[in-house]
Amino acid sequence: MSNEIKSSVFIIKLNRVDLITLSSVLTTFIAMMFAMEGHLYFSMALLFLAMTADALDGMLARKWGLEREFGRYLDGFMDVLIYLVVPSVIMLQWQFNGYWSVFILLMIACGSIRLSVFNQVGNTEDSAEAESEGEGKVKLGYLGMPVFWSVFILAAAMLLEKIIGLVAAHNILAIALTGFSFYMVVNKPFFKFSSLQQILVLTLGGFAIFTLLELLQFGISSPVNILLLALYLQIPVVIGGILHMVMVKRNYWNTLAIPVQKNWFGANKTWRGMVAVPALTALGGLCMYPLEWLVSQLFGISLLSQWNLVLLGLIAGVGYVLGELPNSFFKRRIGVQAGEVPEDRKYWFIALDQLDSALGVAFAYWLMLGISFETVWVYVISFPITALLVKQWLFNKKLKSSAA
Numbered sequence: 001m002s003n004e005i006k007s008s009v010f011i012i013k014l015n016r017v018d019l020i021t022l023s024s025v026l027t028t029f030i031a032m033m034f035a036m037e038g039h040l041y042f043s044m045a046l047l048f049l050a051m052t053a054d055a056l057d058g059m060l061a062r063k064w065g066l067e068r069e070f071g072r073y074l075d076g077f078m079d080v081l082i083y084l085v086v087p088s089v090i091m092l093q094w095q096f097n098g099y100w101s102v103f104i105l106l107m108i109a110c111g112s113i114r115l116s117v118f119n120q121v122g123n124t125e126d127s128a129e130a131e132s133e134g135e136g137k138v139k140l141g142y143l144g145m146p147v148f149w150s151v152f153i154l155a156a157a158m159l160l161e162k163i164i165g166l167v168a169a170h171n172i173l174a175i176a177l178t179g180f181s182f183y184m185v186v187n188k189p190f191f192k193f194s195s196l197q198q199i200l201v202l203t204l205g206g207f208a209i210f211t212l213l214e215l216l217q218f219g220i221s222s223p224v225n226i227l228l229l230a231l232y233l234q235i236p237v238v239i240g241g242i243l244h245m246v247m248v249k250r251n252y253w254n255t256l257a258i259p260v261q262k263n264w265f266g267a268n269k270t271w272r273g274m275v276a277v278p279a280l281t282a283l284g285g286l287c288m289y290p291l292e293w294l295v296s297q298l299f300g301i302s303l304l305s306q307w308n309l310v311l312l313g314l315i316a317g318v319g320y321v322l323g324e325l326p327n328s329f330f331k332r333r334i335g336v337q338a339g340e341v342p343e344d345r346k347y348w349f350i351a352l353d354q355l356d357s358a359l360g361v362a363f364a365y366w367l368m369l370g371i372s373f374e375t376v377w378v379y380v381i382s383f384p385i386t387a388l389l390v391k392q393w394l395f396n397k398k399l400k401s402s403a404a
Contacts, residue, residue: 049203079115229303
């Protein structure tokens, strides 16, 4: 650690897993903000998203060989936010206050002790269980009941309110928090989820359930609609991007595969891309008409009824290709060749490669269609995640040479 500090401008050099862990700062802050505005279901949905990042960072650290002591400490601080602070705010806003606050204080105290012990000893190893299942490897577990159960307990109580009423749900939550607090500090190993499929079903399922409850409660005035619209507006770009990769792979329109300006933007920015991407995203916009009809039939609303969807797709494509040019120009100026990702600050360059087109498309939507400033920012934040997932899929299908 000391050598790392001496060789860096900053006190620590973050890796890609650390960035996944730190994403919970944004998620929990937004969850807390909307909880204080009364959007409790949306706050719960965001907590389930934060749980997804919390579950993935440890798995990916082990997979990529990036485990280190700093990561465990950082994860512990994020756990305080996700499983102690924000659930407490939601409980208080859910009228679980007054004398009920004693149970919140108990949860926070025992959770803090449990996380401190975890930072010291880490996961437990259960080799006996592994041998009994014939796996032939050590299984990881938790010492004391893990703090993430706070989200499941609160979620269950809020769902029960729909059936048994608020007072009864509060009583059940108080009993559950008492037992939960006790078991967090009991010297006993607890089960650790090891299947990515199990984790995603629980976290994304929770996100879907509470997003739906938020929409049922607030309808079109819910802030969830900003997120849904931002994701919805990504569809033409995703369709156009996939079709463009098919075109490149099969070398269609090869007469246009000429660099726009090789010295400025490199060999990969061609006239084929400048022409084809807007045309294909316009086709992606055309493909959204059946989806718009389906949404209107199911929910009685149309998110994009005021816009020509082909023109919307065309605008997105123009924004996409123009948004990439400044980044390409910058990389050529510092000596990074087209298609190359330098090892030094590799992940910052990967992040920049996802953000350039996101900013281009979002700015084009804002300038030409007048979408709200809030939707623009949600688009910019969420699009890089979508882009990386699509690029990973294209890489797996051998339509792209790398997943970055």
